[in-house]
Amino acid sequence: MDNDVSAGSTTTIVGRLALGITLLAFGLGYTGLIDGVTAADAVSIAHYIGGVTLFVAGLFAFRDRDTATGTAYAALGALWFTWAVSAGAQVSDNAAGLFLLLFALVALSLTLAGGDQLLQGTHGLFFVALVLLAVARLSDTDSLAKVGGWFAVAAGAVAWYAATAALAHWPTAFPRRAAGRGVTATG
Numbered sequence: 001m002d003n004d005v006s007a008g009s010t011t012t013i014v015g016r017l018a019l020g021i022t023l024l025a026f027g028l029g030y031t032g033l034i035d036g037v038t039a040a041d042a043v044s045i046a047h048y049i050g051g052v053t054l055f056v057a058g059l060f061a062f063r064d065r066d067t068a069t070g071t072a073y074a075a076l077g078a079l080w081f082t083w084a085v086s087a088g089a090q091v092s093d094n095a096a097g098l099f100l101l102l103f104a105l106v107a108l109s110l111t112l113a114g115g116d117q118l119l120q121g122t123h124g125l126f127f128v129a130l131v132l133l134a135v136a137r138l139s140d141t142d143s144l145a146k147v148g149g150w151f152a153v154a155a156g157a158v159a160w161y162a163a164t165a166a167l168a169h170w171p172t173a174f175p176r177r178a179a180g181r182g183v184t185a186t187g
Contacts, residue, residue, distance in 0.1 A: 009061075009064070009066070009069075011057050011060045011061045011064060011066070011069065011073075012061075012066075012069055012163075012166070013163045013166050013167060014053070014057050014163075015053075015054055015057040015058070015061070015069065015072075015073045016119075016122075016159045016160070016162045016163035016166075017159075017160065017163040018049050018050060018053040018054050018057065019050070019054060019073075019076060019122065019156070019159045020122075020156045020157070020158075020159035020160030020161075020162075020163060021045060021049050021050075021156070021160070022042070022045055022046055022049050022050030022054075022080055022156070023122075023126065023129075023152050023153070023155045023156030023159060024152075024153060024156035024157065024160065025041075025042035025045045025046070025156075026039055026042045026045075026046060026050075026149075026152050026156075027129065027149045027150065027151070027152025027153035027154075027155070027156055028042075028149070028153055029041055029042045029149065030133070030145050030146060030148060030149025030150075030152065031146055031149040031150055031153060032146060032149075039149070040087060040088070043084050043087045043088075044084075046080045046081075046083055046084040046087075047080070047081060047084030047085065049080075050076070050077065050079075050080030050081070050083075050084070051077050051078075051080040051081030051082075051083075051084055052077065052081065053077070054073045054074075054076050054077035054080060055073065055074055055077025055078065055081065056077070057069075057073045057077070058070045058071070058072070058073030058074030058075075058076075058077055059074065061073055062074070068113060068114075068115060071110075071113075072110050072113075072119075072123075075106050075110070076106075076110075079103045079106065082099075083099075093137050093138060093140060094137075094138060096137045097134045097135070097137035097138035098134075100130050100131075100133050100134035100137060101130070101131070101134040103130055104127055104130035104131045104134060107123050107124075107126045107127035107130055108123075108127045110123040111123040111124045111127055116162075116172060116173065117172075117173055117174055118158055118159075118161065118162035118165070118172055119162065121155075121158045122155050122158045122159045122162065123155075124155075125151050125152075125154045125155035125158060126151075126152065126155040128148075128151045129148045129149070129151035129152040129155060130148070131148075132144055132145070132147050132148030132151060133145055133148035133149075133152075136148060
C-alpha cells in the first residue's frame, strides 16, 4: 500500500463503520464459527445499525450533495432494515433467494459505480456473499451459505478497515502500476 491517506467525511466514516459491524455480525452468523450464534442473532444489529444508521447516513450524504455515498447508504440501509423486519417471517426459500439476488444486483451496481479501492472491495465482496447466500437458499445448501458468510465477513472487515484507516490516518489505497510498465521479454 502507498501512503494515500484520506481523512474521509464524517458521514462516510460512520457509514463504513455501520456497514462493517453489520456485515461482520451477519457473516459470522452464517459461518457457524461461534457456537450457538446464527445469522438470526444479527437481526437487532441489522435493524438499527445496518438499517437505520446507514439510511440516516445516506440522507446526510444527500444533504452534502454526495450522491454516490447517499445512494449506497440509503440502498444498503433499506436492505438491512427490510432483512431485519422480515426475519422470522414465513417466506419460501425461493422468495428469500430472490430477495438476496435483487440486493446482489444493488451491490454489483455499487461495485461498478467506482469510488476508492476499499469501497469497491467492500461492495464486491458483499455482492459475492449475497449471490452465494441466494444460491444457497434456492438450492438448500448449507455449506454454500457458510462460504457466503465468509465473504460477508471479509466485506465487513474491509469496511471496518476503511473507516478505521480514515480515522487513524492509515493507508487507504494500493499502489497502481503505471501503464506500459511490467514484465518485459528478453531474448
